[in-house]
Amino acid sequence: MEWDLSDLYASPEDPRLFQDLEAALALAQGLDPKDLLKPDRTADLLARYEKALELTYKPLNYASLYFATRTQDPGAKALLDRVRNRYTEVKNRLVPLEVALRKLPEEAFQALLAHPGLMDLRHFLERQRAYAPYTLSEREEELLNLKALVGRSAWSQFYTEYTGRFRFLVRGQELTEMEVRALRRDPDPEVRREAHQVLYGRLLEEAPTLSAVFNAVYLDYLQDLRLRNYGNPLEPVALRDEVEVRDIEALLSATESFYPLVERYYLWKAKKLGQEKTPSQDLLAPLGGKPKVPFEEAKEMVLEAFRRFSPEVEGIAREFFEKRWIDVYPRPGKRGGAFCSGGLPSTHPYVLLNHTDDLDSAHTLAHELGHGVHFYLAREQRLLNFGASTPLAETASVFAEILLDDLLLERLSGEERTLLLAERVEDAINTLFRQVMYTFFEKRSLLARQEAALSPEAFHRIWQEEQRRLYGEGVAWTELDQSAWAGIPHFVHYRFYTYSYALGYLVVLALYGRYREEGKAFVPKYLEVLKAGEKTSPKEILAQAGVELASEAFFRYGFGVLEDWIKALP
Ligand SMILES: [Zn+2]
Secondary structure (H helix, E strand, O other): OOOOOOOOOOOOOOOHHHHHHHHHHHHHHHHHHHHOOHHHHHHHHHHHHHHHHHHHHHHHHHHHHHHHOOOOOHHHHHHHHHHHHHHHHHHHHHHHHHHHHHHHHHHHHHHHHHHHHHHHHHHHHHHHHHOHHHHHHEEEHHHHHOOOHOOOOHHHHHHHHHHHHOOEEEOOEEEHHHHHHHHOOOHHHHHHHHHHHHHHHHHHHHHHHHHHHHHHHHHHHHHHHHHHOOOOHHHHHHHHHHOOOHHHHHHHHHHOOHHHHHHHHHHHHHHOOOOEEHHHOOOOOOOOOOOOOHHHHHHHHHHHHHHOOHHHHHHHOOOOOHHHOEEOOOOOOOOOOOOOEEOOOOOOEEEEOOOOOHHHHHHHHHHHHHHHHHHHHHOOOHHHHHHHHHHHHHHHHHHHHHHHHHHHHHHHOOHHHHHHHHHHHHHHHHHHHHHHHHHHHHHHHHHHHHHHHOOOOOOHHHHHHHHHHHHHHHHHHHHHHHHHHOOOHHHHHHHOOOOHHHHHHHHHHHHHHHHHHHHHHHHHHHHHHOOOOOOHHHHHHHHOOOOOOOOHHHHHHHHHHHHHHHHHOO
């Protein structure tokens, strides 16, 4: 099944496409930031701002989707380039209004918040101002941006280019890092051992160079915190995710208190592998083959899983097939992977897959349709409140995968069932526990950087300690494993990004825990969460569904689900 993009534009030649971009440009030019000082005019000003965004997102959405299935077509590439240039032009014209809003005198800003005509944009307005207290003068920001090009950004770029040139020799074949990482899941233990050896051996050799990069970007961050008067290294990320630093701290310590579950799982896996402890090279070892699932069967399973949860959700998912909002199979020129493109409140989402008739593909279908349902329901919101904030971005997708697993666990038996359960647990360990371990590593090494630059050995030591804490006696480590930190690009490009994977995952588990307990009564509350888009903060949205983010109950529900999965392993 190939998707039908004609709901957006009839064809790449559709004259409306460039007419929309022209109209967006005209609208953007007509925006007068001074209208922010006249609250009666601000609602209209922001409506025109929003319309300009819509008229530029829609052509971009079309051109990107059109290109996604024709990456070798020069016409599709040219269209995307042309639209992107126009898009950038419009966005640049919107900047003065965005800057004016961020810098509005506090009194004038409060007048906007209090204005009845702007009630539904309160959260949007507050978000624009969130970083204001930490923003320096215009000149200072300009200097910092300039210097970042030869500082932080240059180090990031260096890391990407340098590690991108790594090649690994496995069985006479020269592999990229991506390829060698994939071999850690190979069914052949010898292949896994070799992949493990060349990958971590190389990282160990490169640790002196890579630790210099870490030391530089860490120092840059510490300086930034000081210059901008942040009180805590976690504050910028808390601000972005609209949570409190203490919520993040609570997440870290709650997860830590459940670390023994991870040890327990790897002791179990070791037994399956005929070992006493799971060898570190077998952390990702598959425990068996996977059943074949043709697309039609996957589709029926996902729809059935959705129907059991809510006929409304099933109905929405069906529309994707009936109205051809989904592009299913790989074909020449089509990009790889899978995604859901959210679209706009005035259009609808599209899903791209590369279905390969296996169980992983069925999970991907559930995942992307989950995103699809989320965007579909969030269309109740206007564009400025549309979408999903970071902590809720993966809610519907991961929830959908759990619903599919529930159905499969009922249908499968014996070894197949065990394998599925084990996979679900490993997913949880990698998305939740491992990301928390990364955060502990990052916190400790960053704090140590405050005193002095860290030697490669110092990084190794912190990594090993955190790793041992997480896996306990469950895993047998080798000398090589101490260097894994050097191969995690998140540590170079962002600060404390990995914690948000853990938070997002726990949100899903907590919601699912409530569903398990409340049954059908919970469904409308869940749908409200999806419909809320970004109208308010994630904390408020979840509170409306009776889930208090980072509360004691939140963790109890979330980890309760996980505990039961692990206990269910035979
Ligand atoms: Zn996703």
